Amino acid sequence: MRKTLMTAALGAMMAAGPALADLVVVDTSYRTGPYAANGIPFSDGYQDYFTLINERDGGVGGEKIKVIECETGYNTEKGVECYEATKGEGALLYQPLSTGITYQLIPKATSDGISLHTMGYGRTSAKNGAVFKNVFNYPANYWDGASHAITHILNENGGDISGRKIALVYHNSAYGKEPIRTLEELSKKHGFELMLLPVDHPGQEQKSQWLQIRREKPDNVIMWGWGVMNQVAIQEAVNIRFPMDQFIGIWWSGSENDVKSAGAKANGYKALTFHNLGSDYPLYDDMAKYVVEAGKAAGAGDQVGSVLYNRGMYAAMLAVEAMRTAQEIAGTSAINAAQMRDGMEALEITEAKMAGLGLPGFGPEFKVSCENHGGDGMGAVSQWNAEKGEFELITDYYQSDQEVINALVAEDSASYAAENGIEPSCN
Amino acid sequence: MFYREAGDFKTSYAEDSQTFPIKFDRYRYYAVLVIAFAVVPFVINDYWVNAVFLPFLIYAIAAIGLNILTGYCGQVSLGTGGFMAVGAYACYKLMTSFPEVSILIHVILAGGITAGVGVLFGLPSLRIKGFYLAVATLAAQFFLVWLFNRVPWFYNYSASGQISAPERTVLGVPVTGAETAPWAAYLVCLLFVTASALVARNLTRGMAGRKWMAIRDMDIAAEIIGVDPLKAKLSAFAVSSFFIGIAGALFFSVYLGAVEVGEAFGINKSFLVLFMVIIGGLGSIFGSFAGAAFLVLLPVFLKNLLVGGLGWPTDLAAHLEFIIVGALIIVFLVAEPHGLAQLWRVAKEKLRLWPFPH
Numbered sequence: 001m002r003k004t005l006m007t008a009a010l011g012a013m014m015a016a017g018p019a020l021a022d023l024v025v026v027d028t029s030y031r032t033g034p035y036a037a038n039g040i041p042f043s044d045g046y047q048d049y050f051t052l053i054n055e056r057d058g059g060v061g062g063e064k065i066k067v068i069e070c071e072t073g074y075n076t077e078k079g080v081e082c083y084e085a086t087k088g089e090g091a092l093l094y095q096p097l098s099t100g101i102t103y104q105l106i107p108k109a110t111s112d113g114i115s116l117h118t119m120g121y122g123r124t125s126a127k128n129g130a131v132f133k134n135v136f137n138y139p140a141n142y143w144d145g146a147s148h149a150i151t152h153i154l155n156e157n158g159g160d161i162s163g164r165k166i167a168l169v170y171h172n173s174a175y176g177k178e179p180i181r182t183l184e185e186l187s188k189k190h191g192f193e194l195m196l197l198p199v200d201h202p203g204q205e206q207k208s209q210w211l212q213i214r215r216e217k218p219d220n221v222i223m224w225g226w227g228v229m230n231q232v233a234i235q236e237a238v239n240i241r242f243p244m245d246q247f248i249g250i251w252w253s254g255s256e257n258d259v260k261s262a263g264a265k266a267n268g269y270k271a272l273t274f275h276n277l278g279s280d281y282p283l284y285d286d287m288a289k290y291v292v293e294a295g296k297a298a299g300a301g302d303q304v305g306s307v308l309y310n311r312g313m314y315a316a317m318l319a320v321e322a323m324r325t326a327q328e329i330a331g332t333s334a335i336n337a338a339q340m341r342d343g344m345e346a347l348e349i350t351e352a353k354m355a356g357l358g359l360p361g362f363g364p365e366f367k368v369s370c371e372n373h374g375g376d377g378m379g380a381v382s383q384w385n386a387e388k389g390e391f392e393l394i395t396d397y398y399q400s401d402q403e404v405i406n407a408l409v410a411e412d413s414a415s416y417a418a419e420n421g422i423e424p425s426c427n
Numbered sequence: 428m429f430y431r432e433a434g435d436f437k438t439s440y441a442e443d444s445q446t447f448p449i450k451f452d453r454y455r456y457y458a459v460l461v462i463a464f465a466v467v468p469f470v471i472n473d474y475w476v477n478a479v480f481l482p483f484l485i486y487a488i489a490a491i492g493l494n495i496l497t498g499y500c501g502q503v504s505l506g507t508g509g510f511m512a513v514g515a516y517a518c519y520k521l522m523t524s525f526p527e528v529s530i531l532i533h534v535i536l537a538g539g540i541t542a543g544v545g546v547l548f549g550l551p552s553l554r555i556k557g558f559y560l561a562v563a564t565l566a567a568q569f570f571l572v573w574l575f576n577r578v579p580w581f582y583n584y585s586a587s588g589q590i591s592a593p594e595r596t597v598l599g600v601p602v603t604g605a606e607t608a609p610w611a612a613y614l615v616c617l618l619f620v621t622a623s624a625l626v627a628r629n630l631t632r633g634m635a636g637r638k639w640m641a642i643r644d645m646d647i648a649a650e651i652i653g654v655d656p657l658k659a660k661l662s663a664f665a666v667s668s669f670f671i672g673i674a675g676a677l678f679f680s681v682y683l684g685a686v687e688v689g690e691a692f693g694i695n696k697s698f699l700v701l702f703m704v705i706i707g708g709l710g711s712i713f714g715s716f717a718g719a720a721f722l723v724l725l726p727v728f729l730k731n732l733l734v735g736g737l738g739w740p741t742d743l744a745a746h747l748e749f750i751i752v753g754a755l756i757i758v759f760l761v762a763e764p765h766g767l768a769q770l771w772r773v774a775k776e777k778l779r780l781w782p783f784p785h
Contacts, residue, residue, distance in 0.1 A: 069741050108605050173689060
């Protein structure tokens with residue numbers, strides 16, 4: 001039994017033999033399980049942008065991009081299996097879209113010399129490129145997000161939030177626990193009271209947490225949720241009549257799927273973002289022409305323009321720009337993983353570049369360097385308009401509290417370096 | 428023809444009661460060991476180790492552990508995930524507190540600590556049985572996961588609540604951490620699997636195993652003929668948890684390298700190992716291996732076949748995988764309620780008569 005299975009599996013792997021010529025990107029997506037509602041649009045956007053580049057421009061610098069998709073179900077074991085299965089095919093970049101899988105892959109990818117782009121998730125202190133050579137989390141990270149939420153509350157309340165009670169409802173995992181340290185620092189600095197409410201995977205059961213919120217009446221609720229947890233939390237908030245404009249979600253808790261199920265009463269719910277929303281960009285015309293109408297869209301092709309689709313597309317755009325940068329530096333279009341890493345480290349996103357791509361003002365300007373793999377921490381707040389059925393930006397991009405965050409990044413990355421015997425260096 | 432007792436004369440009791448009484452079986456067993464230890468390490472790569480061999484070997488240890496408790500002693504347990512978590516966290520605390528001690532010793536100690544915890548949670552089994560015991564062990568599962576999430580001491584106060592294995596070496600070769608060579612990780616797990624299977628096999632056919640089986644078959648009758656249920660049940664919990672703890676420790680340190688308790692050791696793990704034991708065959712060491720192989724390899728095989736071989740969309744393949752694995756489980760249990768081990772037993776019976784069945 002065992003032997004037949006193995007030989008058959010071997011045969012299947014041989015059949016799927018690698019083609020090493022293209023620029024290989026791996027999309028560890030999850031279109032099944034409790035996180036699928038969020039995993040699908042992101043993956044669709046990510047793949048569609050690469051398809052667009054291949055169809056319209058014939059690839060990057062003449063090299064076609066090959067996307068390998070593998071289904072992880074947000075499960076770390078499957079994520080590791082996927083990584084091991086695909087790294088041999090010349091993969092240049094992984095975008096795990098799961099903090100748990102990211103933690104698994106940081107040591108593995110670093111030792112294999114392959115880059116990880118953990119855009120707005122993963123290990124925050126990877127911002128320090130002197131320690132985390134192969135991990136990039138530009139343009140913003142969780143600690144920026146925590147600070148953005150607090151700054152927004154500060155601005156709403158005339159700059160004084162001492163004595164306010166702020167609750168954090170979080171996914172009880174590495175992902176949800178990330179902002180706690182920053183929020184604790186910020187609560188010392190601004191004098192608010194922090195209340196922690198963990199929600200266990202997958203987050204379908206939150207009655208007791210929201211009962212506690214009803215009893216203790218925090219002034220604001222911040223949420224670090226993902227997948228089905230978001231929908232349930234927003235529904236519960238509606239049920240206890242929590243004022244929606246005092247409820248702020250991280251960027252992973254702010255997509256249409258999360259609020260639509262709660263109906264009109266979810267109106268006014270706020271979520272952070274680090275890129276623009278909607279589909280009112282010239283690029284979308286090309287997307288419609290070359291990808292959607294040509295029948296080459298990933299998935300069902302019905303996600304175009306949604307928040308997470310945009311984010312996936314943004315991630316792919318940053319990947320393509322990094323490839324271009326890498327090709328310029330290396331002087332060859334067929335780059336390898338090490339050259340890709342150098343390209344990511346030299347990436348610069350300017351307004352002119354984005355406008356040239358048909359995405360004017362789509363995200364903040366930033367420049368990556370060895371000392372800073374995480375961008376400048378720019379973010380904005382969006383608000384759900386239930387009537388129109390879309391999220392709208394209600395603030396400009398503003399910077400997170402760099403003083404607090406940089407100190408924490410330095411501390412956490414130093415302890416990682418010490419634990420793993422890494423000598424931080426930028427040469 | 429080749430597979431028969433005839434002509435294989437035994438001249439001592441020891442020979443008469445050995446694990447593999449048939450010569451062919453014995454040589455096959457030695458051949459498997461030689462291939463596993465001396466050939467496989469030279470030919471495997473990262474993918475085979477991380478996607479196939481490590482999960483198979485580690486789940487096999489966990490399945491052996493649960494099989495002792497459920498298959499041999501008849502105590503249904505749904506706490507396997509929780510006990511694996513105890514092994515993993517014990518191993519992590521030991522690794523980080525005593526970095527100079529060998530990781531192999533830490534893994535064994537982690538098994539010992541899990542055995543202690545298992546005995547503690549096994550105490551209710553003296554009063555309750557069957558479904559009620561399953562519920563009591565389910566409480567252990569949830570309590571342990573909650574504990575490791577809740578008390579920062581267990582994860583050394585790390586910001587993310589994750590535990591990650593630092594690099595540790597055996598004879599100068601790293602076996603945990605990112606620099607681990609595939610063969611080293613494989614050999615460490617293989618060593619533990621072989622030792623666990625040997626110990627478990629010999630325990631279950633000795634006095635301890637007979638007592639457990641007596642309890643399983645009818646506890647009142649067992650008590651009347653002189654089996655102490657307290658000792659028998661608690662020893663089953665201890666031995667079972669010991670193996671499960673070792674599996675948890677290896678799962679964390681050698682296989683994944685970093686785990687998050689809710690995700691890696693949730694209730695799904697308990698069910699997965701229980702399914703392995705049921706599909707493989709209750710009360711059989713071979714069944715533990717067969718069940719682990721079935722549930723570890725089948726999804727990987729299906730994935731490679733459907734996505735890699737046929738080029739189907741990944742989500743369709745993932746959904747089909749659930750359907751196929753689920754359907755196969757039902758088919759197997761209807762066609763052979765005693766699991767894959769029984770199929771193997773029947774095959775052996777037939778082989779003895781082959782090629783002249785009449």
